[in-house]
Amino acid sequence: MTIGPEGCLDLVGHHVEGWAxxxxxxxxxLRVEILFxxxxxxxxxxxxxxxxxxxxxxxxxxxxxxxxxxxxxLIGREPVxxxxxxxxxxxxxxxxxxxxxxxxxxxxxxxxxxxxxDLDRLRDFLAGMVxxxxxxxxxxxxxxxxxxxxxxxxxxxxxxxxxxxSRIVGHCRIGPGWPAxxxxxxxxxxxxxxxxxxxxxxGRQLMLAAHRWASGRCARLELATLPHNARALxxxxxxxxxxxxxxxxxxxxxxxxxxxxxxAAPCGSAWNAKRGITLVG
Ligand SMILES: CC(C)(COP(=O)(O)OP(=O)(O)OC[C@H]1O[C@@H](n2cnc3c(N)ncnc32)[C@H](O)[C@@H]1OP(=O)(O)O)[C@@H](O)C(=O)NCCC(=O)NCCS
Numbered sequence: 001m002t003i004g005p006e007g008c009l010d011l012v013g014h015h016v017e018g019w020a021x022x023x024x025x026x027x028x029x030l031r032v033e034i035l036f037x038x039x040x041x042x043x044x045x046x047x048x049x050x051x052x053x054x055x056x057x058x059x060x061x062x063x064x065x066x067x068x069x070x071x072x073x074l075i076g077r078e079p080v081x082x083x084x085x086x087x088x089x090x091x092x093x094x095x096x097x098x099x100x101x102x103x104x105x106x107x108x109x110x111x112x113x114x115x116x117x118d119l120d121r122l123r124d125f126l127a128g129m130v131x132x133x134x135x136x137x138x139x140x141x142x143x144x145x146x147x148x149x150x151x152x153x154x155x156x157x158x159x160x161x162x163x164x165x166s167r168i169v170g171h172c173r174i175g176p177g178w179p180a181x182x183x184x185x186x187x188x189x190x191x192x193x194x195x196x197x198x199x200x201x202x203g204r205q206l207m208l209a210a211h212r213w214a215s216g217r218c219a220r221l222e223l224a225t226l227p228h229n230a231r232a233l234x235x236x237x238x239x240x241x242x243x244x245x246x247x248x249x250x251x252x253x254x255x256x257x258x259x260x261x262x263x264a265a266p267c268g269s270a271w272n273a274k275r276g277i278t279l280v281g
Pocket of ligand 1: 191192193194197198199200201202203204223224225226229230231232234235238
């Protein structure tokens, strides 16, 4: 069986960074085409930069990275960025397409409404995230009915979304389920932001909003994260989550770090106006 090229668009900001290689020919350096819209600009580069993380992950000698600056004429225009491999027209890099957001601006945090249009938008966001990560949205995204049933399940659950303009850019779900034990007074939290808005502190604000919702509703929040997810671990530790050891994901057995934070009584509404983040609904 021939294994095609593999790669990922890691970062889109002042620079566009990623990697691409052909596992069957690890010494080959692949041509990469970066396409910006608004107005269309095309940049071609060779994926030949050494990246220690690629080498450590067994991607040949690790010389498969690429990085190009965002064209000066596009700064502030938030262009869509796509990456293609001219020698493999059918290949698609994980993490594509993306939007080059350099300043977050105003974001609204709110609870999802159990209405068709709102749930459709949430499902579209979740499907986009699955596709971005190379998965199949048809099987991985909960159906409308499942979402409605989950939301109607009781006062022990809440689904928050972060909206930038009319676009959902992140979500955070709190409710019963693994890794919290059914007999404990704990609920479980899960969070995911679109990579376009990583690194602006939005994860922290969404978590704090979730804590405010959960205060008075449960004694503590639990979560599980992959041990190599350094950004998530930094976020959780910075918020005061403590390590409870390891836990295996029931479906796959994959080892996660289990963490928890104790919650005080409801803590008011000191929203972060400085960052332009408000919670409504
Ligand atoms: C994890 C996630 C919610 C974090 O949100 P975020 O807004 O991007 O967080 P930030 O970029 O502001 O970074 C949070 C912390 O991690 C640190 N950090 C950022 N990048 C890092 C990296 N590559 N390695 C280590 N720490 C990093 C930041 O300095 C910050 O710490 P600080 O608050 O002490 O300054 C978000 O990146 C995300 O959705 N990731 C994909 C999905 C995911 O991993 N979900 C969690 C599953 S358990």
